[in-house]
């Protein structure tokens with residue numbers, strides 16, 4: 001089981017975001033995706049999540065190809081969007097219930113609650129409106145995990161939240177990785193990347209990032225030309 | 226499908242009060258409007274009193290004949306009371322059936338059978354007097370017939386037998402005339418008129434209910450949440466498709482409820498063609514609302530559009546102003562306006578085909594990812 005990305009290209013009109021990008025991700029691995037603002041991190045993640053299409057290149061997950069086995073792959077991917085994708089007017093419980101109804105895997109109330117508790121999201125009956133930013137982020141992640149995906153893609157899951165929540169989310173990602181899941185996530189926090197990631201994938205045109213990570217102890221995954 | 230209904234319920238119950246209000250609007254608002262409508266009609270009727278100084282079947286029959294007149298409200302009062310009310314202008318006019326009424330008719334007398342009172346404000350006095358006089362003439366004609374028959378038959382038949390026979394014949398003739406009337410000037414009989422009004426009003430409120438409740442599609446079209454459907458069991462297209470189906474089913478239930486309520490309250494005959502027309506009307510509007518709400522991103526712009534369309538709908542529907550003239554001049558209106566096949570109980574609704582086609586095309590075209 002493995003994620004293989006080969007010669008991936010994407011541009012918006014004339015604006016080329018990345019070209020000829022190739023890398024692999026193994027089970028149990030946490031890969032950090034870094035690059036300056038506008039480097040194309042969200043674009044890459046949404047292509048991996050099948051929310052967008054690439055212009056060229058192939059992606060296979062578990063020997064299943066993104067072009068042909070879309071239906072099978074949908075079950076195996078979990079995507080946490082950069083913007084909160086939750087219902088503000090519903091409570092945590094109702095959000096979980098709503099998305100569980102539309103999910104592949106039927107989970108009962110106890111299982112859904114357990115999923116939230118694993119992330120230290122205790123405020124089960126509280127409306128999302130009144131939750132703190134960190135709590136909302138946790139819910140945003142929990143919803144993406146309802147169908148037990150093999151590949152988990154997180155777009156800035158820890159942006160703008162306090163140290164404690166950040167640590168709790170990090171600890172949970174480690175736990176998921178230890179279960180054999182593949183995790184790709186973006187972050188702008190150096191310390192966090194150091195403590196969480198097995199490898200780092202650096203994209204974008206700014207040499208700044210590449211220079212930092214060349215000197216850092218985290219191994220590089222791929223460097224686009 | 227169960228999971229679709231459950232997911233809908235989670236969102237629905239958050240605003241259950243407003244949602245239910247809009248859902249039951251067609252039933253509740255139609256009944257309210259109809260009640261106001263009939264009350265206004267009742268208030269605009271002319272108040273008349275008939276004083277019966279005699280208690281005979283013949284006096285009763287005259288009273289009943291007056292009570293059947295459409296535009297008057299009839300009171301049965303004592304003479305004194307009636308005249309006081311006439312003085313105060315609470316009554317338009319007063320008619321007194323004098324005692325000895327039946328006897329006088331039987332004996333062929335024609336004078337001083339009824340006394341009429343009016344004052345300077347009365348405007349229904351003359352037509353009602355005319356009507357009563359003509360009715361009395363019918364009665365005296367019956368009396369004459371009786372004496373002729375009586376003389377010929379040598380006293381075998383009673384008065385009642387003869388008059389009963391005469392009125393049987395008259396009823397038959399009247400029935401013939403009424404049928405003829407209905408066929409020649411279709412839709413002008415009072416009963417038919419009311420029926421049409423009811424369904425036009427219901428049609429309008431159904432329109433409002435369906436279009437305003439379909440704002441769910443705009444509210445649930447949040448960019449961030451849309452990206453989740455890429456990894457869920459239902460794609461966003463399927464989500465919209467199934468939820469449109471759930472809403473349509475809900476509105477069809479409201480159709481059945483409305484039909485049952487109107488049957489109980491207004492004795493509407495529930496026929497298959499009526500139910501079919503109601504359901505087709507509902508499906509047409511649900512599809513139209515689904516297509517329209519798919520286009521919009523802001524609920525407020527959508528609401529204003531719906532209000533605008535509902536204004537056009539109202540003006541061209543014939544609820545407020547009669548549109549028979551316009552429709553016969555431009556028959557295309559009855560083709561593109563969904564309310565016409567509804568009130569005419571047509572089996573074929575041309576719009577439903579159009580909207581169904583459009584719905585399926587937009588469903589396929591809409592690529593969210």
Ligand SMILES: Nc1ncnc2c1ncn2[C@@H]1O[C@H](COP(=O)(O)OP(=O)(O)OP(=O)(O)O)[C@@H](O)[C@H]1O
Pocket residue numbers: 012017035036037038039040041042043044082
């Ligand atoms: N739908 C789109 N159409 C055109 N251009 C787009 C679109 N989405 C993103 N872009 C452009 O593509 C580039 C990459 O955007 P993306 O959101 O992937 O960057 P990012 O690395 O996630 O940045 P950030 O760190 O700010 O989140 C940006 O220059 C952006 O303007």
Ligand SMILES: [Mg+2]
Pocket residue numbers: 041042043082155
């Ligand atoms: Mg981004």
